[in-house]
Amino acid sequence: MERWRIRVRGTVQGVGFRPFVYRRAVALQLSGRVGNDGEGVVVDVEGPRETLTALLHAVRSQAPALALVEQVAVERLPVTGDRGFVIAPTVTGAGTDVRVSADVAPCEACLRELGDADDRRFGYPFLNCTDCGPRYTIVRNVPYDRASTTMSDFPLCARCQQEYDDPADRRFHAQPTACPDCGPRLWWREEQGSAEGPSALDAAARVLGSGGVVAVKGVGGYHLACDAGDERALTLLRRRKNRPDKPFAVMVGDLSAAEELCVLSSSARAALTSLRRPIVLAPRRSRASVAPGVAPGLPELGVALPSSGLHVLLLAAVHRPVVMTSGNRSGEPLVHDDAEALDVLGPLVDGVLGHDRPIHVGVDDSVLRSAPGGRLQMTRRARGWVPQPVRLTVASPHPVLAVGAQLKSTVALARGNSLTVSQHLGDLDDWPTYGAFTSAIGHLIRLSGVQPTVVAHDLHPDYRSTAWAQESGLTRIGVQHHHAHVAACLVEHRITTKVLGIAFDGTGLGTDGTLWGGEFLLADLLDFERVGHLVPAQQPGGDAAVREPWRMALSWLHRALGPDVAAEHGARLDGRWAAVLSLVASGRSPETSSAGRLFDAAAALLGIRSIVSYEGQAAIELEACARKATASRTPEWDVDVRGSVLDPAPLLLGLVDGRSRGLGVDVLAAAFHRGLASGTARLAVDLAELHDVDTVALSGGVFQNVVFSDLLADQLRRAGLRVLMHEHLPPHDGSISAGQAGVAAARLATEGRRNA
DSSP states (O other): OEEEEEEEEEEEESSSHHHHHHHHHHHTTOEEEEEEETTEEEEEEEEOHHHHHHHHHHHHHSOOTTOEEEEEEEEEEOOOOOOSEEEOOOOOSSOSOEEEOOOBOOOHHHHHHHTOTTSTTTTOTTOOOTTSBOOGGGBOSSSOSGGGBGGGGSOOOHHHHHHHHOTTSTTTTOTTOOOTTTSOOEEEEETTEEEETHHHHHHHHHHHHTTOOEEEEOSSSEEEEEETTOHHHHHHHHHHHTOSSSOOEEEOSSHHHHHHHBOOOHHHHHHHHSTTOOEEEEEBOTTOOSOGGGSTTOSEEEEEOOOSHHHHHHHHHHOSOEEEEESSSTTSOOOOOHHHIIIIIGGGSSEEEEESSOOSSOOOOOEEEEOGGGOEEEEEOOTTTTTOOEEEEEEEEEEEEEOOOSSSBOOEEEEEEEEEEOOOOBOTTSHHHHHHHHHHHHHHHHHHTOOOSEEEEESOTTOHHHHHHHHSOSEEEEEOHHHHHHHHHHHHHTOOSOEEEEEEEEEEEOTTSSEEEEEEEEEOSSOEEEEEEEOOEEOTTTTHHHHOHHHHHHHHHHHHHOHHHHHHHHHHHOTTHHHHHHHHHHTOSOEEOOHHHHHHHHHHHTTSOSSOSSTTHHHHHHHHHHHHSOGGGSOOOOOEEETTEEEOHHHHHHHHHHHHTTOOHHHHHHHHHHHHHHHHHHHHHHHHHHTTOOEEEEESGGGGOHHHHHHHHHHHHHTTOEEEEOSSSOSSGGGHHHHHHHHHHHHHHHHHHHHO
16 A cells, blocks of 8 residues: 655646546545645545556546646655545645636536526526636636635525535536526616516517617626627627727627538637637638628628527527627727626617626637638637646746737746736727736736746837836846747747747837837847848838828838839828828838838738728738639739848839739739748748758738738748747737747746856
């Protein structure tokens, strides 16, 4: 007989790990106990060595589906002669290494109960078990027990308590478990009155069916909902939310309904039906039964399946696709507090469908994009993924907080080999989002129990995240924006060697004080060298050129084809062309090598989009046009490569000449993508050979464009290079915090080795 202490670290609380160990130990006739503490799960177990080895194997390789085992350690203890095996009470205040699980949708067993008229949880929106339900959004503190969640306000009834205490039951120690007798309840508020319970759901379905707009409380916050087939309802929603063009996501009841709207690859189907329940952007079918206003002018739809029991019931009640977009005012963070929902969202909707289970931390829906070949690209990493950790290849010797960028903000906390990246927060230009940013920092620190001693931040002095770092009192490590982009890709793929990083995005401050955004970097996690770049052009009006792409079109015409050509085409771009051209000619505007601004310029030159109402709109619509063209009809344009500089002047000449000859906008958009990809690949191959690297990492917001990304990646692979692309982190600034943390960890580890 031997006695072992098996210490399990990772995402092992709130995922049915203790019941799993209990059942295995009992089946193996072992004695001892299993419990949660501040470091994870600890098992003190006694029995023959062979049987203990069998339990250890199960812990390592047969854990519950929602568990993520990061580390298993075994310690020998004196034999005590225990009899029987029990689940021990949680030990609090003993350690700080707990991983909380992500929120997941109802499992199949719970869905069957939801629709079973003979089941006591029939039609109950808040049912869950150890395999599903809310986790991260309801946790106030760790260890993960009911008392540490927002469910602490709902004492279990006798029947739920019996299930909770029964090791053979699916709800054994399921912390959010509840039923109609003891759990949360629905409520409805509108001008005409209010309702509670099932009547609240009926009222919401009635308003949706009559063309109204409803605020619906989801897992991580509120949605704004309306009938996706009703153009008048969509117009109403867009006007109230001040969102004139940006596409909406559509929720449908099941996979077959999603297939009626979109062409889905096998990977897209798997993602939609997974318990993570993301929104998936996929090509829309021509017969899709949604109004044009859902995604104006775009060939894709964002489609999702219900992510909670409430959504399941609501979709069944309305019998039609429903727009489910983030519940906020344009530019502000997701609303998740009930009082705020009534105050902020109330004036935007015809009724609010909420419930009394508090959401402790707001988390938006995750978004994946379906790319050719079945590839899925992460566009927004949030519910279903956060706070699942990312593994760092280079362990950080000190806890590091990374505060990300200004746009598409996220924050990240690194300790040892583990990196936790927060949910998507939004743009720090907006003060409410800055409040969410500071709250996210506090929540990560509170859940980890670790106080960071180092903060990693962007070099841009005007970023609010940088200002926070400067005022934090922590040891600071500044990380250049595009190095962080490339580093995020290296972190994701666990690469520590030098690569050629291609960082194409909107803008980021370069080490020379200029605005970068079309960069070729020889980089590893420690450092980088700028070895190539897109030729710079002026950005007239600064940020005004981001909102008005015609300004960049005029600037690029002046830069590439001269002032006469720019003047010739100015009036077609905008009535204010003369003043802006004068500004460009004066040379008083900042210069930028931004690839993102080049895509904007191309969209404006082709008459696709001159003024945007949301970030990236011009480039998104340019890509949409390019997808309509066939390769056989596309002109072949070259790009000038002069040493280490990429000059797109021939592309701009092609666009201007093509329009004058009456070539279609779709054909010209496709030719632009193909030409820029070809030139970028040629320069990358030359630089990779010059610097003796065989791997290229693609990162930055431009690589959300799957047409350009796949064209470039294909050419690089055909040249014999290994290509790294983001898979689990987004290519845009949402991954900056992960890259900053990876760089800081590598630098701290190197410094530690030098000082040893």
